[in-house]
Amino acid sequence: MKAPTALRPAATIIAGALLLATLPLFLNDYWVHIATLAGTYWVLVSGLDLVVGYAGMLAVGYGGMLAVGAYTASVLAAKAGLDPLLALACCTVTGVIAGIIVGIPGLRLTSFYFAMATLGFAIIVTQVALAWGSLTGGGIGLAAPAYADPFASTGGFYCLVLIIDALATWLVWNIASGNPGRALIAVRDADVAAEAVGVPIARLKLSVFALSGALGSVAGGLFATAQSYITPDAFTLDLSVLFFIAVLIGGRGRIVGPMIGTGLLTLLPEIAAPLVAWSAFVYACLLLVVVLLAPGGIAELLERLRRAPPPIDRMAGPEPEAMSAALVSAPRAAGQLALAEVSRAFGGVRALDGISLTLAPGTVHGLIGPNGSGKTTALNILSGFYAVHSGRIRLGEADITRTSVQARAALGIARTFQTPRILGEASVIENVMLGAWRHAAASFGEVALGLPRFYRDERALRAQAMAALATVGLAAWANARADRLQHSEQRFLEIARALAMRPGFVLLDEPAAGLSAAEIENLGAIIAEMRRLGLGVLLVEHHADFVFRISDQVTVLATGRVLAAGTPAEIRAHREVVHAYLGA
Amino acid sequence: MIWASILVAGIATGAVYAMIGLAYNVMYSTSKVMSFTAGMLGMLGSVFGALFIGVLHWPVAAGFVATLAVGGIFGWITERLSVRPVLRNIDKHLYVLSTLALALMVQQLAAIEWGTEPRPFPTLFGIGHDLTSEQYWLPVIACIIAAAALEWFYRGTLAGRAFLAISEDARAALALGIPERRMRVLSYVLSGVVGAFAGFVGGELLLAFFANGMMLTFYGFIPVAIGGLGSNRGALVGGLVLGLIQQAANYWFGGDMVPVVAFAVFIAILLAMPRGLFGAAAQRRV
Amino acid sequence: MPISAPEPAKRETLLVARGIVAGYGKLSVLEGVDIEVRAGEAVALLGPNGAGKSTLLSALSGIIAKSAGSVHFAGADVTRATPQQAVRAGLVHVLEGHHVFGPLSVHDNLLLAAFNAPPGERAARIEEAYEAFPEMAERRHLRASALSGGQQQMLVVAQGIVRRPRLLMLDEPSAGLSPVLVDRVLAVAAAMRARGVSILLVEQLVEKALGLADRVYVLARGRMALVSESAAGLAPAAIERAYLGGEALAGVQP
Structure with a gap:
């Protein structure tokens, strides 16, 4: 572009x-x-x-x-x-x-x-x-x-x-x-x-x-x-349908497309006089054709024609040193994020059974365990997506057990997802700017009326997002559509989005899954920089080798309980852990 | 006498709505798709019934079978044209648009070819008069037959059990070697037959009228929302409830307010219990 | 089943998969996997979580699409076969995580597994399954959702028997089962092998799997990390390294 x-x-x-x-x-x-x-x-x-x-x-x-x-x-x-x-x-x-x-x-x-x-x-x-x-x-x-x-x-x-x-x-x-x-x-x-x-x-x-x-x-x-x-x-009803189709034909998530769509649909029965009786039928046909052949509408078709080929050297190396710019200010030392005796069941199955776990600022905490051991459940409980059935969650002195997902984001808890949740049709940089959502000052009304604060926000958010993209090595892709990124690149995009939140804690859900060996190295460098800047990182990962190499603390879960906790060296020597993995 | 007429008319219309609700459920069972075409099936049932028997003067039995066949064919077209292509990305909800488009196309075709005025549906048996006339008892009997036949199909045939299996866990059904796609086509044909049956028996009550399509799509879905998606028992209960509420509203507030009351019931039910009376539990998001 | 004359060296191979690439959406889980199962043998497929074991079974049985690679079963090309065609050919996949149809009775669950059997043969096949698991026969009229987790696992294995496999692919049959039940289920698998059915077993309990298997594959991060011609002679340390490190170790195809 x-x-x-x-x-x-x-x-x-x-x-x-x-x-x-x-x-x-x-x-x-x-x-x-x-x-x-x-x-x-x-x-x-x-x-x-x-x-x-x-x-x-x-x-x-x-x-x-x-x-x-x-x-x-x-x-x-x-x-x-x-x-x-x-x-x-x-x-x-x-x-x-x-x-x-x-x-x-x-x-x-x-x-x-x-x-x-x-x-x-x-x-x-x-x-x-x-x-x-x-x-x-x-x-x-x-x-x-x-x-x-x-x-x-x-x-x-x-x-x-x-x-x-x-x-x-x-x-x-x-x-x-x-x-x-x-x-x-x-x-x-x-x-x-x-x-x-x-x-x-x-x-x-x-x-x-x-x-x-x-x-x-x-x-x-x-x-x-x-x-x-x-x-x-x-x-x-035809009028309702006309409006609806005008948006869809034009292409969702765009302005010019629906504008053209409105004009076309209004004119259609006029320029083809015999169609007047058939106009509602033609609208419906158009809707079906658009949905089946071009769900993105006219605008998407046009964009497909304009697409530039991807750069040959897809992903530049990350620049972890850009992270401090992405975080804008030094992360707040909000104290430790801790789970205390947390339990959670799903339909009779105890996914977590009295788990305690502490995530300190400036450390990397690895969380490993076999499938179904409760790793992702623990992450979802920390980020607020699941409620606990018993136990407490604390951030420093504050009890955040009943705090909503959004409020926890405001407290500086950021996360990524096992399956990257990205905005495929938005640009890469817009995905990251979404992360900085809370740092915009302008209200809905100010944005609508285009008051100066709106433009100041946009400039600041964009600069911050660029720094976050540089950190993970995606700066060259800033204006590309996010769904053109490869799966592994989408994982890095999620990390950039998490950084744009200016968090105190980052919870990473299997960030290394699907990454090449070189990309895992890059990931390691980024996580190390997070630690250096004082962020607390929770690393949920299958790739045990990687976890042992980069974590300060490792907790091993098995069937919803803590099987072992300690330094990587202690865990490696722990026979039970090897048993849990090999099931012997 | 007022109560009797509210009761009789309410149960009769409720039976038609319940049958459209059954048509929704049959399509939903194999595809997890709620289709805007459900009500169109009922409209087609009335229009083609009136065409075959009233206009072309076919024998009632021949007209009946041909009407059901039209419903089945339209069900097949629905699956082919507006469900199968968008099923791969069901989480994008494109089926809402594709089935809406097909429904509108059919409704518009009916308006152009059949006319925009309601036309009478021929009397089939001529048994009974006033509150015992066939326009009131026929839908009720048909609804009982349809529900019983579906129950037999689900519980008593292998294909019916395969529907339930696909509905419960499509991946496991696939692994067992159940031909999911063929079963889905079958379910859409079956739903077409049920929907056309509803329109055929409800023809004398509702008349053969193109606009009944969207009306039935709406009123047929309310029983499903009340009873819980996929629950035939729920659709029957929900249909009766809606029919009675409508007739009562018609008596106390006048005909113009009937849709308002129905809509209020619909929204209240959805907000108060999003899964309906007999619906399944919600799924995890992350 | 038309069987083209096989090469002499491969006379006994039942399943041959080459260069399988498969995944979900943009995420490719398998990046070129080869696997072979010979007639009448039991093969263990091991590997850490997320390695792609279940994905491989699903790709073989046609439940998910393959973006590259080929699968031959009993001499016929089944690369593009539907799951129904795979079942008819005798390539049977028992999913992990007791996927029973809760609202249906135990008997109906088995009847559905006999969907592709000739109608006259269905009852006999279900009886076979009841013989292997008498507790299913006792509960034939119970809703499957009323069974315990272990009984549900028996039921899905019983569904595997009803499909009358030539190759039975079992995905983590021990998950959530007590040790006694694990042995029961694996004993049924062993009995089927004794009757000439090939077994491909994905299992977290490595020692149990090695007890049953003739040969072992270890899958790590979408690639075969280890192929062993002998389950007995396999050093635990080698598996451990393949698990925790994920680097390729021995691993040459025969």
Whole structure:
């Protein structure tokens, strides 16, 4: 990937905006109306892109948001006599409420269930509109607000839509390219990784649902005026599906793709007149084709064409000396991280049975044992993914037995996973910046509005992430897609992400699995540097030789109990350990 | 009299929903896929039943068998087109989209070819009147037959046990030499037959109407959510509960509020007990 | 089974796998593994955790795909065979970790293992399994989920018998079993070998495995670290080094 000059995208955007703004000059009113519709839809789709494309939530029923906004604007203008622009502004309020109503089930429900719930939401909104005739006119409908000059004419209204389009795109772009966007992709592709770096998943999702609800509702307000008269019939399932498909055809996790998708889908029935009756069928066909042939959408197809071949010398040597820059400040000496008499069972099987273990800053603690001996369970308990059934977990003086995963991340406990949990469709550096999530100062709102703190955060996080990548030897890959890395490189990427958290403790879950001999050497050098800088490292590993070589302390587990603990030399001499391994 | 009609109509519609729920479960058993096409099967059952018997004037038996065959074929197409290609990465949930796409395609085809207005379903037997008319008792009897037949299939045939085995542990079933893919195709065909059966017997009650597809997809899933995914017993209980709640809501709040009440029940159930009444336990994440 | 005329030197080989590369997604666990099993012999496949033993068995039985390599069984190429075809040819894989079908009865569990048997033969095959494990016959109507861990392990081995193997691949049959039960299960394996069935045994209990096996392979980190033509003459130190170090030691194919 080449670094594009800053001018080119800016020039493209300005040229595109000018072209769009001057459309009314050379199109007749009908086509301006179609363009207005497309623009209206984009206001909704831009927000939906965050929900579907970034967060990966299958929200099918966003036609409901359009209805909420259309009725808000029309009822307030017609019944309360509000100025149409003010009524449009009020749409954001009802939209936020509707977004949160859809979002709350979205915190618990997954995939099909959530898709079903959103479809239900779309049905409910129109049914309520039908039933609540005194307010909405029921099946007879309601006149939409008409704007005063300069937005009264077809062209004028089109320009209003364009202004709101620009605003929506700006908000969504900021969210998508900043910290929230990376966290959303993590929630979608590797939710446990998002949790492990401390992303407050529920709050983030609700913020995004609120924003997308507001945008959808504003789109509804505009849609009402574009249609000039609304009835519940206007909000068909087809519309919901159109919005949803626009995001998917465009390509999830991107902005330009869904924008093109929205335009195409709005135009499709117009340019092929016989298709009008068939348009819903064609949308559905397109959805199937996209899902089966190009799940990443148009944007992914384009990107595949642009891909640079991988460097021949894939992985440069690591530069452990860069680690202190990656950690920014010296790790806090938070005291020791300790398990005391911890037990945990799974369905009657005791995975851990009274384990005690201490991890001191500035040491490497190896944890070995046969399959099913409880190594990974111990790591999951330390990082907070499993609750203990008895026993305590302490960090220094503090009892963190009941502390959540996210809160433990904030206390400086970082981890990697046995199977690397990476964001395959994001770039390598974005994966690492995700780790630094907690060190950004800007709030969701500040990011959306692009306030200065957002840019300062981005610069600082990027610099820190580059240092972390240099540490593990992946700096040359910073801008490549993470799923192009080999499995072993993904393990190093996870370590870089853990470093970006600026942790006091790093828990490594089988970091050497699948690594070549040379890569294991590099891993050893990185771990040694962690120790030198005062980090406490827990090393869960099958590769006993490696553990003995680099650990200060080794604990051997067997069937959930501590079989032996001591220095590597003591453990090597321990006959029982050899027996546990060989089962004799 | 009010209570009697709520009860009779509720049980009848509930029986149709329960059968769609069974269709969901049969597909789920071998593939762990919840398919948006479940309700379309019911819609196809009504539309093709009305076409064969009402329009083409075939004998009832021939029309019935042909309708079930259409359901079976559509089940087969579902597996081939929108399930098998995305099954490899089931954790990406692409099946939600691919089955939704296929469902919408079928619904739209029905709207274009059959028309967008509800059309009557022919009277099959003409036995009974008012609350004892066949539109009320036929779905109930059919639901009992379908549930009993499925129970016999699961417990009494080797293929049925193979379904259960695949559902319980697909890898172990594969290691035993059970042809997982063939069993999956079979389950989709079977589910197609069950779904079309539901639409056929529910035709007089619901009419032959393209929009019934999405409606049944939604209302057929609620019993599954109530009863627990994969549990046929749960689907029967859930179907009855939903049918009765709907009819009661229809009486007290009016027809427009029926979907609102059903939706509220759906969300409340999912949030209160995500696994349903008879559902399986959750899996570990890390 | 069509058997092409084998080379004289290989007359007795039943299973020949060459250069097997396999794994899960991007992670390749096996990086070019060769293994042979001859008719009527018992082979132990040892190695530390994560070495790829289970992956190798799954690759041989067709449960997971191989990205390279070939497998010949009884003279036929089964590299691309489905698990069903493998079972029909007599290549039977008993998974580790007692994978029984909990809601089904013991008898139904065995009946499913007879899925590929001619219908008339199913009852006889299940009787064979009951003879080997009488406690399964006593519990035939019990749900498999109601069995103890050891009984579930018996059940999966019994499922192996029902499939009537020519080569029985047992993956950690001792896991979670009491020593008495381990001996029972291994005795059944020995009895099957006595009737001419080849055994490929993955086992954590090295000494037990060596007691049964004619030959030994040690797999470490996706490659064969040690191949021994004689289980009896194998120095424990050599295995230990292959386990803990993972470097290749002896290891030339015959």
